[in-house]
Amino acid sequence: MQTIGRWGRVAAIAALLAPVIAGANEFSGEKVVPMSKDGIVAVGLEVGPVVFQEILVQGAPSDPEAIAALPGGKKVSPRASVVATHRGHDEVLMKIGLTFQDDAGVVYLRCSRELLEQDEDTTNEVSRACDSLSPRSLPAADWAKVTAVRLVVSLVETD
Amino acid sequence: MTFRKEGHVFRIIRTSVVAIALSGPVAATAEEKQHQVDIARDVADRGITRIQERVGSVLFQQVLLQNVPTEAELRNADEDDKARPRFALVLGHTGTVWSKLDLKLQLEDEAKGVLFSCSVSKVQGPAWNDVVGDACKGRWMYMREWPKVRTVRLVGTITD
Numbered sequence: 001m002q003t004i005g006r007w008g009r010v011a012a013i014a015a016l017l018a019p020v021i022a023g024a025n026e027f028s029g030e031k032v033v034p035m036s037k038d039g040i041v042a043v044g045l046e047v048g049p050v051v052f053q054e055i056l057v058q059g060a061p062s063d064p065e066a067i068a069a070l071p072g073g074k075k076v077s078p079r080a081s082v083v084a085t086h087r088g089h090d091e092v093l094m095k096i097g098l099t100f101q102d103d104a105g106v107v108y109l110r111c112s113r114e115l116l117e118q119d120e121d122t123t124n125e126v127s128r129a130c131d132s133l134s135p136r137s138l139p140a141a142d143w144a145k146v147t148a149v150r151l152v153v154s155l156v157e158t159d
Numbered sequence: 160m161t162f163r164k165e166g167h168v169f170r171i172i173r174t175s176v177v178a179i180a181l182s183g184p185v186a187a188t189a190e191e192k193q194h195q196v197d198i199a200r201d202v203a204d205r206g207i208t209r210i211q212e213r214v215g216s217v218l219f220q221q222v223l224l225q226n227v228p229t230e231a232e233l234r235n236a237d238e239d240d241k242a243r244p245r246f247a248l249v250l251g252h253t254g255t256v257w258s259k260l261d262l263k264l265q266l267e268d269e270a271k272g273v274l275f276s277c278s279v280s281k282v283q284g285p286a287w288n289d290v291v292g293d294a295c296k297g298r299w300m301y302m303r304e305w306p307k308v309r310t311v312r313l314v315g316t317i318t319d
Contacts, residue, residue, distance in 0.1 A: 038211070039288045040220060040249070053207060056249060056288040066253075081290060083207070083223060124206050124223040126247050126290050 024090075028154040035100070035147050037063040047153045049088025053124065055098065055149055056081045060140075067144040077137040079130045080111060082151070086122045090157040093117055096129045097152040102145050109146070110134045192319045196262060199312040208311050215317045216254025220288060222264070222311050223247040228302055236302035244275060246294040246311075252286045254319060259283075262315035264294055268307040275300040275308075 027048030033041055039057035046052075060076035061067050070076070080098055094116045100109040111130035118125060194215040200208050206224035213219070225245040228236075246264050259282050266275040277295035 038220065039251075053205065056290065058286070058288045058290075061287055081288075085205070087229070121229065122225070123227040124225050124247065126223065126292060 025157045026154070027156075028152075030150060030152040032148050032150045035062060035149055039063075041149050043082075043151055045151060045153070048092070048155055048157065049090075049120075050084050050086045050092060050094070050118065050153075050155060052151060052153065053083045053085060055129070055151065056083065056126070057149075060143060062146075064144045067140050070140045074140045075137040076140050076143050077133065078109065078143060079128070079133070080149075081126050082129045083124050083126050084118065084122075085124055086118050086120060088157065089120050091117060091120050092155045092157050094153060094155040096127075097150075098129055099150040099152075100143075100146045100148075101150060102147050106145075108142050109138055194317045194319070196313055196315050196317060198314075199267070199310050202266070202308055202311050210313075215319045216252050216256070216258050217260065217283060217317050218251035218253065219248070219313065220251060221249040222313070223249065224311065228305055233302060233305060238303065240302040241299040242302045242305050243297075243299045245296050246277075246279075248279065248291040248294060248313075249288055250283065250286070250291065251288060252283050254285070256319055257282055257284045259318040260291075260315070261318075262313050265312040265314065266300070266308045267310040267312055268304075269309050271310070274304050 025048060029045055029047040031043060031045040033043055035041060039062035041055040041057065043052045043054050058079045058081060060078040061070070078100070082096060086092065095112070095114045096116060097112040098110065099107050101107045111133045113129050113131040116127055118127065192215065196214050198210055198212055198219060200210055200222070202208055202224060206227050208222045208224065210219040210221060223246065225247060226243055228242045244266070252258060260280065262279045264277055264279060265273050267273055275295070275298070277298050279291060279294045281291055283289065
């Protein structure tokens with residue numbers, strides 16, 4: 001199993017690097033957007049041929065009142081998905097990072113996903129963005145302090 | 160004779176057991192509550208159509224229209240070319256019981272004529288912005304009818 005895991009990682013890194021070595025186009029971008037009470041966060045970030053339309057906050061309420069109504073001492077494990085439209089002609093490999101923070105920049109939760117593929121010419125595709133979550137859960141009281149989400153994206157076009 | 164009597168008693172007991180067993184689901188069914196769904200919204204420019212309507216325990220947030228034909232595809236389409244749109248349904252559920260969704264998603268023209276339709280079934284528990292994905296995958300409509308699309312409609316039932 002360890003061997004498969006190691007070779008899987010090697011294959012994944014090779015897949016990410018191959019287009020870079022071949023001189024494929026690379027793009028990156030980031031944007032901080034306000035958190036919304038319904039957990040549907042409008043983004044509108046264009047990175048190369050891909051437009052990131054919105055972030056769907058899942059696994060926990062986003063409305064401070066609903067968070068406060070959770071049982072006392074409750075921990076939450078929020079997740080997120082991104083909705084993106086790709087109007088280019090080449091498949092892309094993406095790395096996505098999300099940071100949930102307050103107005104002062106204090107970070108309460110990070111999540112990320114690497115080597116996410118998106119086919120060319122797709123509309124409003126929904127992709128999980130939180131394969132890796134840090135911390136794995138947090139007190140609901142801390143989650144209620146989140147007022148903004150930072151989306152960081154890097155992508156490369158493949159053939 | 161005695162053996163026959165015992166057989167008769169056994170049948171009565173068996174029938175009673177079956178009746179008691181069946182009465183459980185019947186009682187549970189009586190507690191279920193069915194809600195009718197009929198929600199129509201104009202299709203938004205980018206295919207992200209906000210709904211924000213609660214039916215029973217389910218909060219319909221958005222319909223994402225996917226695999227939309229490009230302008231070039233529409234411009235160059237032949238008479239028989241097909242579009243294969245898909246939907247992703249974004250919904251929340253804040254109830255304490257699970258809900259069964261039986262829905263039909265439709266794309267309609269201005270006169271409410273159905274241009275495209277498919278069914279979605281799901282059992283949904285508590286959730287925030289869950290995505291029911293790949294709805295209508297494999298179905299198609301004629302590309303030439305795509306410019307007539309005006310409305311997305313959800314019809315069906317939710318059973319809490």
